[in-house]
Amino acid sequence: MDFKNDVQALDALQKKFHELKTEISRAIYGQDEVVTQVLVTLFSRGHVLLIGVPGLAKTLLVTSIATILGLKYNRIQFTPDLMPSDIIGTEILDKERQFKFIQGPLFANIILADEINRTPPKTQSALLEAMQERAVTAAGQRFELEKPFFVLATQNPIEQEGTYPLPEAQLDRFMFSVWLDYPKFDDEITIVKNTTSNLNVELKPVISGNEIIYFQELIRKVPINDNVLKYAVNLAAKTRPGNDLSAAVSNQYLKWGAGPRASQYLVLGAKTNAALHGKYSPDIEDVKAVAPSILRHRIIKNYKAEAENISVEEIISKLL
Structure with missing residues (x-):
């Protein structure tokens, strides 16, 4: 990562962004805007909540990005x-009769x-600490998580039986809340054609962990x-x-509005959005580009909005 100046580094970031999108498009069709928002979150050092009905390639999208x-x-x-120990890890007694900490699946980069809304609040809160602190506490010890650390959570909006809605404190930890819509007709034809044949797409790594950390610092x-x-x-x-x-x-x-973390993410998101699209400083259009995904899960409607069937998107549109 040897650049003469920050302008040259930002040019390299934009180039990497296009390489990443090109490679992802080999496996994911018709979700261009979603891919962009996930990459904006990654370079902003945030986390993203993907909401969509089953079959919209949420898991495939995350696997492809990883x-x-x-x-x-x-x-x-x-x-x-x-249980929290199922994701954080647990202590076991080894052969020397010493307690040894076995790391759980949370110890990864992605x-x-x-x-995420199918697990009780106790387990949700264990993830909350990891997302905010980039560290976990187990058996009285603090364990730092390896950088970069990026959480992509999925949620099904239609099947709500036996779920535990995410508390506001947990939702606020997600930089973006991204809605995945049904693919367009032509995109769905491509999806069906490729997934019902013996086409096998092998994706290749485009960027390293050290490069991601460098670009995350550059954005700031x-x-x-x-x-x-x-x-x-x-x-x-x-x-x-x-x-x-x-x-x-x-x-x-509205009953409640967005907190100060929304302001921070609006600025960070605008900086990243500008950098990925070849600008060296964000403008108001960059703030508007990231605002819906940042505000969507941070504002709470009142009874009047529910009674009049006013959506969160309509409220955000009026605010913009």
């Missing part, structure tokens, strides 16, 4: 009987938390104008009903 990133990857299937050095910074903070403040900065739509339809 392959082209060339990082250690573990999939954890969340179930109602999963974690696929499949159907990207300059941002005060007017764009103020726009991002103001946008988050507008979602909070009952204060001087509240938007009329927030006072009318």
Whole structure:
């Protein structure tokens, strides 16, 4: 990672971004926007929650990304009987009658938390610490997780029997909440044609862990104008009903607004979005590009919005 200056490094990041998208497109069809948002989250050093009905290639998307990133990857299937020790690890008594800590599947660079809302809050909270602190506590000891550490969680929005809805504190740990929609007709034809034949796509690693860490640090050095910074903070403040900065739509339809972490992620996301698209400083359009996925899971509708069937997307659209 020997660049003459940060501008040259940002050019290299944009090139890597296009290489990553090209390689992913060999296995994933019709989810271009979703792939972009996942990569924005990765380079922003965040985590992403993927919400979509079964069969939209959520797991395949995560597996493909893990392959082209060339990082250690573990999939954890969340179930109602999963315990914190099942994901963190546990202590065992070895041959010398000494306690030895055996690492769980959480000790990897990329974690696929499949159907995260199917496990009890106790296990969810174990993941929460890892996401925020990049470390876990087991048997009174703190264990640092290897960098980069990236959690992609999936959630099924239609089958809600026997689920444990994620608490607001856990949702707030996710930088993006991304909705996966059904593929377009032409994309679905390509998907069906390729998955019902003997076509075998072998993806190759495009970027290393050290490069990802370097680019994550680079993103934080990207300059941002005060007017764009103020726009991002103001946008988050507008979602909070009952204060001087509240938007009329927030006072009318929201019970709770987004916290300060939303402002941080709006700025970070805008920086990353700008860098990946060849700009050296973000503008207001970059904030708008990442705002829906950042605000979607951080604002809570009131009874009036529910009664009038007003969606979160409509509220965010009015705020923008």
